[in-house]
Amino acid sequence: MWYIGTREEVTAYNEKVNEAKAYKGSITSNWANPRQHPDGSKWAIVAHSTEPDEESGLTLVEELTEDWTPIEAP
Amino acid sequence: MLKASEEFQQTDDWVRYPTNSQTPTVNADSRPDPNGGTTADQVGLTANTSARLQQTVTLSASTEYTFSVHARAVSGTVDFRMRNITLKDAEVKTATTTGPLTNGFTRFTYKFTTGAAGPYELALQNDSNATAKDVIFWGAMLNQGGTALDYEYAAPTTGGSAPAPAYAGFGDAFGGVTAYYSLRKFTEAETLNAIRVRRSSDDAEQDIGFDANGDLDTTALTTFVNADVNQYTSDFSSTEDLIETNGTGAAAQSVGGVDDAYKFTTITGTGQMFTGPSPFSGKGGGNSFRIQADVYLPSTNAEIDKVRIWTGYGAEIVEEITTTDSWVSVDQTVEVVNGSTLRFQAFDGSDLTPTTTEANVFYLKNIVVTQTTADGAVTTWYDQTGNGNDATNATESEQPLVVSGGTLVTENSKAAIDFDGVNDAFAISVGITSGFAVFGVYKNTKDGSYLLGSPNAQFGRRGTSEYRFHVAGSFSTNGGAHSNNQVLFTGIEDSANATIYANGIQQAQAASVFSSDTLTLISRVNVLGNIQEIIIFNSDQSANRGTVTTGGGTGIEGNINTYFDIV
Numbered sequence: 001m002w003y004i005g006t007r008e009e010v011t012a013y014n015e016k017v018n019e020a021k022a023y024k025g026s027i028t029s030n031w032a033n034p035r036q037h038p039d040g041s042k043w044a045i046v047a048h049s050t051e052p053d054e055e056s057g058l059t060l061v062e063e064l065t066e067d068w069t070p071i072e073a074p
Numbered sequence: 075m076l077k078a079s080e081e082f083q084q085t086d087d088w089v090r091y092p093t094n095s096q097t098p099t100v101n102a103d104s105r106p107d108p109n110g111g112t113t114a115d116q117v118g119l120t121a122n123t124s125a126r127l128q129q130t131v132t133l134s135a136s137t138e139y140t141f142s143v144h145a146r147a148v149s150g151t152v153d154f155r156m157r158n159i160t161l162k163d164a165e166v167k168t169a170t171t172t173g174p175l176t177n178g179f180t181r182f183t184y185k186f187t188t189g190a191a192g193p194y195e196l197a198l199q200n201d202s203n204a205t206a207k208d209v210i211f212w213g214a215m216l217n218q219g220g221t222a223l224d225y226e227y228a229a230p231t232t233g234g235s236a237p238a239p240a241y242a243g244f245g246d247a248f249g250g251v252t253a254y255y256s257l258r259k260f261t262e263a264e265t266l267n268a269i270r271v272r273r274s275s276d277d278a279e280q281d282i283g284f285d286a287n288g289d290l291d292t293t294a295l296t297t298f299v300n301a302d303v304n305q306y307t308s309d310f311s312s313t314e315d316l317i318e319t320n321g322t323g324a325a326a327q328s329v330g331g332v333d334d335a336y337k338f339t340t341i342t343g344t345g346q347m348f349t350g351p352s353p354f355s356g357k358g359g360g361n362s363f364r365i366q367a368d369v370y371l372p373s374t375n376a377e378i379d380k381v382r383i384w385t386g387y388g389a390e391i392v393e394e395i396t397t398t399d400s401w402v403s404v405d406q407t408v409e410v411v412n413g414s415t416l417r418f419q420a421f422d423g424s425d426l427t428p429t430t431t432e433a434n435v436f437y438l439k440n441i442v443v444t445q446t447t448a449d450g451a452v453t454t455w456y457d458q459t460g461n462g463n464d465a466t467n468a469t470e471s472e473q474p475l476v477v478s479g480g481t482l483v484t485e486n487s488k489a490a491i492d493f494d495g496v497n498d499a500f501a502i503s504v505g506i507t508s509g510f511a512v513f514g515v516y517k518n519t520k521d522g523s524y525l526l527g528s529p530n531a532q533f534g535r536r537g538t539s540e541y542r543f544h545v546a547g548s549f550s551t552n553g554g555a556h557s558n559n560q561v562l563f564t565g566i567e568d569s570a571n572a573t574i575y576a577n578g579i580q581q582a583q584a585a586s587v588f589s590s591d592t593l594t595l596i597s598r599v600n601v602l603g604n605i606q607e608i609i610i611f612n613s614d615q616s617a618n619r620g621t622v623t624t625g626g627g628t629g630i631e632g633n634i635n636t637y638f639d640i641v
Contacts (some may be wrong), residue, residue, distance in 0.1 A: 031470050
């Protein structure tokens with residue numbers, strides 16, 4: 001499951017999850033890295049199963065469509 | 075007890091590691107010795123932390139021994155280690171040219187106490203800075219007790235052959251490895267960890283090493299990942315913390331001779347009526363939980379005559395309570411895939427959505443939820459060479475699994491790391507220059523995803539299902555039909571050509587004008603499958619590549635295939 005929104009929205013969502021998780025391991029410190037659509041128009045972030053977005057209105061989708069995958073060099 | 079005390083060139087006694095490349099050299103009887111003769115040997119330790127001369131001795135149990143050797147530097151000072159490989163113990167020694175003995179020698183000693191009786195491997199080994207160095211050795215000895223006895227010469231073995239080591243890893247055979255990521259042990263001569271693992275139950279992390287066979291220590295791994303973790307314990311003595319749906323909760327209630335219980339009171343009306351904590355949030359996914367609780371259901375209820383303990387998903391039912399007017403203790407284990415809450419739900423017979431004509435009640439106490447299995451995510455895949463090129467990912471959602479739902483991930487009966495094909499990857503920083511080689515054991519079913527990569531480099535599975543060994547502007551080798559099964563991938567750039575091999579068979583070759591790059595990713599564009607080993611040499615390994623035959627082979631590829639049994 002992924003949330004789609006603006007860079008600010010997905011970044012805020014990630015910070016919210018990080019606060020909730022309060023990681024205590026020595027390595028792990030972050031929930032997810034926002035991913036930008038190749039056309040630059042929107043951002044996505046992996047949805048956490050227990051931390052729903054309740055404020056910013058991010059769009060929840062099951063999977064990212066193929067157009068989110070960067071085009072690799074031939 | 076040691077043989078060949080002055081003949082370090084005798085390879086039946088002093089076995090040299092690595093055996094195939096970066097092997098130490100011994101220039102016998104080339105240097106003045108402490109007795110004024112010329113029987114000291116100059117040993118060239120290669121630029122490899124596990125470069126060593128090793129001898130196997132059979133020792134008694136629980137006994138103190140002293141290992142001694144005379145040594146001096148050729149010039150200045152030089153560090154080396156005296157090591158008991160079996161005990162995973164060592165001491166660093168610094169040889170000089172100005173030792174107290176004749177010709178500047180110093181007699182160095184290293185004490186240890188054995189465990190069980192049996193063979194022990196002792197070594198004179200490079201220190202951990204992995205620079206090439208020359209050390210002059212003479213007069214090695216091992217005696218019982220805590221001090222070195224007067225030196226006595228011991229002759230070499232006559233006849234026979236060198237003993238096989240207790241374990242021989244890839245690094246005991248091949249030197250010059252730039253980065254080594256594997257779930258098998260690189261060398262028996264170092265105490266190493268394979269991975270650092272985060273368990274999903276409480277996000278605790280732990281390093282995981284190897285067992286005596288050089289395999290990933292799966293016992294330690296699963297014990298850590300599946301350790302019992304308390305996810306919820308109730309205390310209703312003064313307050314309650316459950317989440318009620320179509321009902322209300324109250325703490326500090328007394329019923330059936332028990333105090334400090336929780337009381338759930340339903341609404342009057344129709345709907346699902348339940349209460350409970352949320353101990354499974356983000357923890358389910360097929361993991362197991364032990365559920366303990368005490369439930370009291372009065373017979374005076376107008377409609378509610380059953381309490382079901384479950385997650386709200388049909389397959390995740392813990393127990394159903396129909397006994398009335400006495401406390402019933404529940405102690406069950408349930409596998410949770412989808413649920414997040416532990417529901418104590420009111421039923422009227424089989425009716426999940428009852429209609430109540432008045433407030434119905436039930437009581438709860440002593441709720442304990444213990445997670446008994448978990449996922450094990452890899453946060454760090456250690457570079458076992460000691461070169462410090464560890465592969466890491468600090469982001470939870472991008473960490474691949476080595477334990478899934480409490481079960482070890484395996485490929486062809488050996489431990490493996492499972493990449494999800496979505497965003498799992500590791501960051502690395504491994505420089506490569508013209509003349510390099512990479513070897514990988516993996517299974518990847520996703521087109522356009524790569525075992526190794528950088529913004530310029532793609533080593534793995536091309537979008538067209540071919541093998542791909544490509545650095546933009548330098549070489550682009552593509553061909554063959556990429557396997558959907560476990561495969562040994564080899565890419566060698568020899569300064570003129572870049573060649574791909576799969577399971578020892580050449581797939582494609584193209585000319586190369588490669589200069590340099592830095593590999594930055596394991597699982598570029600997200601492999602879908604398992605990775606078990608990646609070996610990177612910043613040197614051409616065409617001469618050492620070897621062959622693959624069923625169950626074995628020669629050279630590097632034979633070593634890999636012998637362990638992983640790919641072909």
